[in-house]
Amino acid sequence: MNDTARPDTKILADPFPDARRQGRLLAAECRACGHLFLPFGPVCPRCWSIDIGQRQMSGAGEVATFTIYRQSYHPDFPAPYVLALIALAEGPRLISNVIGCAPEQVHIGMAVSVRFVPRGDQVLPLFVPVTSPARNPEIQGDTP
Numbered sequence: 539m540n541d542t543a544r545p546d547t548k549i550l551a552d553p554f555p556d557a558r559r560q561g562r563l564l565a566a567e568c569r570a571c572g573h574l575f576l577p578f579g580p581v582c583p584r585c586w587s588i589d590i591g592q593r594q595m596s597g598a599g600e601v602a603t604f605t606i607y608r609q610s611y612h613p614d615f616p617a618p619y620v621l622a623l624i625a626l627a628e629g630p631r632l633i634s635n636v637i638g639c640a641p642e643q644v645h646i647g648m649a650v651s652v653r654f655v656p657r658g659d660q661v662l663p664l665f666v667p668v669t670s671p672a673r674n675p676e677i678q679g680d681t682p
């Protein structure tokens with residue numbers, strides 16, 4: 539058993555780990571109605587079609603809502619940290635962490651962009667403020 543906290547891809551049936559390693563954020567796209575959604579699933583939640591493809595997202599979005607965890611429940615998530623619902627510019631929403639700023643700076647409507655962060659044998663899509671002054675050298679894809 540590996541103690542590094544990360545999604546269990548066997549449970550989530552995550553079809554996109556290679557895309558994230560390549561720095562691409564993908565969403566499921568219904569070929570019948572065009573609906574974009576996350577997490578990936580075999581059925582469109584809007585029209586129930588099973589004709590599901592994928593589309594690359596820009597990685598831009600905003601904080602739809604969030605909470606600040608002030609107690610650690612796992613050593614890989616030292617408190618405080620931000621758990622947020624991110625609304626991507628293209629429409630899908632996903633739960634992630636906001637990093638690169640103090641938790642108290644996060645607010646609803648805050649513009650964020652994706653950063654791909656290695657964790658164990660996976661790469662996770664986390665989000666940083668668009669105008670983040672703090673840069674983490676361990677974060678991939680952070681451009682000056």
Ligand SMILES: [Zn+2]
Pocket residue numbers: 568569570571572573582583584585586587
């Ligand atoms: Zn659909």
